[in-house]
Amino acid sequence: MDDFLAGFAELFARFDVLGAFWVNIQLTFWAALLSLVLGTVLALMRISPIASLRWAGTAYVTIFRNTPLTIILTFTYLVLFSQLALSLSDTLDTTFFWFAVIGLAVYHAAFVCEAIRSGVNTVPVGQAEAARAIGLSFLPAAALVIFPQAFRGAVAPLGNTLIALLKNSTVAAAASVSTETSSLMRTMIEFRPDLMVAIFLTFALGYVILVIPIGLVTTSLSRRLAVKR
Amino acid sequence: MDQSTPTTGQPAADETVDAPTSDRVLGAPLVELKNVNKHFGALHVLQDIDLTVRKGEVLVVIGPSGSGKSTLCRAINRLETIDDGTISVDGKTLPEEGKALAQLRAEVGMVFQSFNLFAHKTVLDNVTLGPRKVRGLSKKAAEAEAMTLLDRVGVANQAGKMPAQLSGGQQQRVAIARALAMHPKVMLFDEPTSALDPEMINEVLDAMVALAQEGMTMIVVTHEMGFARKAANRVVFMADGQIVEEAPPEEFFTAPKSERARDFLSKILTH
Numbered sequence: 001m002d003d004f005l006a007g008f009a010e011l012f013a014r015f016d017v018l019g020a021f022w023v024n025i026q027l028t029f030w031a032a033l034l035s036l037v038l039g040t041v042l043a044l045m046r047i048s049p050i051a052s053l054r055w056a057g058t059a060y061v062t063i064f065r066n067t068p069l070t071i072i073l074t075f076t077y078l079v080l081f082s083q084l085a086l087s088l089s090d091t092l093d094t095t096f097f098w099f100a101v102i103g104l105a106v107y108h109a110a111f112v113c114e115a116i117r118s119g120v121n122t123v124p125v126g127q128a129e130a131a132r133a134i135g136l137s138f139l140p141a142a143a144l145v146i147f148p149q150a151f152r153g154a155v156a157p158l159g160n161t162l163i164a165l166l167k168n169s170t171v172a173a174a175a176s177v178s179t180e181t182s183s184l185m186r187t188m189i190e191f192r193p194d195l196m197v198a199i200f201l202t203f204a205l206g207y208v209i210l211v212i213p214i215g216l217v218t219t220s221l222s223r224r225l226a227v228k229r
Numbered sequence: 230m231d232q233s234t235p236t237t238g239q240p241a242a243d244e245t246v247d248a249p250t251s252d253r254v255l256g257a258p259l260v261e262l263k264n265v266n267k268h269f270g271a272l273h274v275l276q277d278i279d280l281t282v283r284k285g286e287v288l289v290v291i292g293p294s295g296s297g298k299s300t301l302c303r304a305i306n307r308l309e310t311i312d313d314g315t316i317s318v319d320g321k322t323l324p325e326e327g328k329a330l331a332q333l334r335a336e337v338g339m340v341f342q343s344f345n346l347f348a349h350k351t352v353l354d355n356v357t358l359g360p361r362k363v364r365g366l367s368k369k370a371a372e373a374e375a376m377t378l379l380d381r382v383g384v385a386n387q388a389g390k391m392p393a394q395l396s397g398g399q400q401q402r403v404a405i406a407r408a409l410a411m412h413p414k415v416m417l418f419d420e421p422t423s424a425l426d427p428e429m430i431n432e433v434l435d436a437m438v439a440l441a442q443e444g445m446t447m448i449v450v451t452h453e454m455g456f457a458r459k460a461a462n463r464v465v466f467m468a469d470g471q472i473v474e475e476a477p478p479e480e481f482f483t484a485p486k487s488e489r490a491r492d493f494l495s496k497i498l499t500h
């Protein structure tokens with residue numbers, strides 16, 4: 001037992017486990033922000049009165065929701081970096097980080113869009129009709145009447161998307177972000193295969209600790225923000 | 230316009246209408262529907278509708294369920310599109326979409342059966358939203374006017390509450406104030422009291438009668454005969470997507486000409 005603890009202490013001294021989690025939290029934060037913006041625009045497109053915009057929104061969601069994330073992240077890495085030699089920073093690590101953020105955001109925006117659309121469906125049509133009847137055109141009606149109510153109805157599915165995003169951020173390894181948790185876990189297990197179960201449990205528990213509060217907060221928010229009718 | 234029905238013949242602009250219940254002076258045509266047709270799939274919901282509502286007129290639309298009354302009302306501010314024919318408000322034909330349509334809708338007030346107050350906004354914000362965002366009024370000016378309007382319909386003391394905290398009758402009066410805040414040229418009411426508990430119907434009807442007495446042009450879908458007798462210049466009876474009969478309220482209720490109308494009235498009277 002002492003040996004085990006000593007081995008574990010050595011691992012933690014040698015590898016920056018908390019730092020790796022911090023990378024995933026940052027990936028998640030920026031991708032969440034970006035996908036929320038993109039997903040909102042997509043949701044607007046999908047409910048807009050302009051048919052070509054609706055079509056484009058639907059096409060986007062269909063494509064990105066049905067493509068594996070690994071493929072998208074590998075693609076952003078290979079195309080943006082290797083082919084186009086696009087650089088977002090002086091250091092490679094930072095460049096890869098932002099490629100991963102873009103890939104994650106592009107993918108999860110499709111889910112954010114669908115979460116918001118489910119929120120829009122909780123808003124009775126009468127609300128939109130009343131907004132139009134006082135002379136609001138599409139965008140102001142959406143911004144002032146529909147979306148404020150839709151977001152409240154979409155808190156729970158948006159929370160689920162955020163949880164999926166946090167867990168999916170480990171796929172950033174596919175975009176060569178080597179400092180994140182799953183890459184670190186692989187390195188650690190290669191280094192101390194005798195401790196692999198403990199290493200696995202460390203990372204698994206780390207995600208459980210991160211995910212549970214998100215679930216609790218979104219559930220209580222969704223109850224508190226619910227629009228009373 | 231089809232002038233074959235004697236009651237569609239309109240008096241000249243400055244003449245008084247011969248309605249026994251009203252001595253209102255009616256102005257120029259404000260809302261004009263010409264040959265309007267609308268289908269829902271195979272269902273012909275509006276069939277060759279010709280209708281003119283003059284400035285200052287109060288028109289009551291009555292008829293059995295499914296006859297197209299709501300569709301007619303909603304077509305006037307283009308919440309429903311029409312297949313053919315023209316609808317114009319104050320001489321302007323309804324625009325297809327975009328800014329011009331929003332502009333026109335701002336001039337047509339609409340009160341819905343289910344109130345449709347903005348559920349996430351206070352009563353006061355419900356009334357000020359349009360004036361601020363469509364008319365560009367300052368918050369202060371919009372709120373001052375909103376309070377005057379809320380006071381007029383008797384719900385000024387509810388200004389800070391959320392719609393869900395109000396009774397149906399109060400919500401509907403707020404909805405009337407919200408529509409009035411846009412200074413509409415005409416107000417449309419689609420069965421404004423039929424979702425209300427009986428004890429709340431009169432508070433809404435009273436607000437509507439007051440509005441009529443101030444000279445507002447109104448198109449009201451309702452089965453409230455008391456309101457029609459007190460405030461309407463004319464009753465239009467619809468059945469199966471057609472205007473079957475139109476007459477001043479007293480004449481329509483006491484001596485309906487068509488079989489359909491007699492049948493319909495006998496049904497709502499026995500209730």
Ligand SMILES: Nc1ncnc2c1ncn2[C@@H]1O[C@H](COP(=O)(O)OP(=O)(O)OP(=O)(O)O)[C@@H](O)[C@H]1O
Nearest residue numbers: 269270272274292293294295296297298299300301
């Ligand atoms: N969006 C729609 N799609 C298909 N059919 C519709 C739609 N809206 C209304 N209808 C049909 O059109 C007909 C006329 O409807 P409308 O609501 O105008 O009648 P109404 O006279 O207002 O009836 P009520 O007194 O029940 O309110 C009805 O048969 C209705 O079922």
Ligand SMILES: [Mg+2]
Nearest residue numbers: 298299300420
């Ligand atoms: Mg109706």
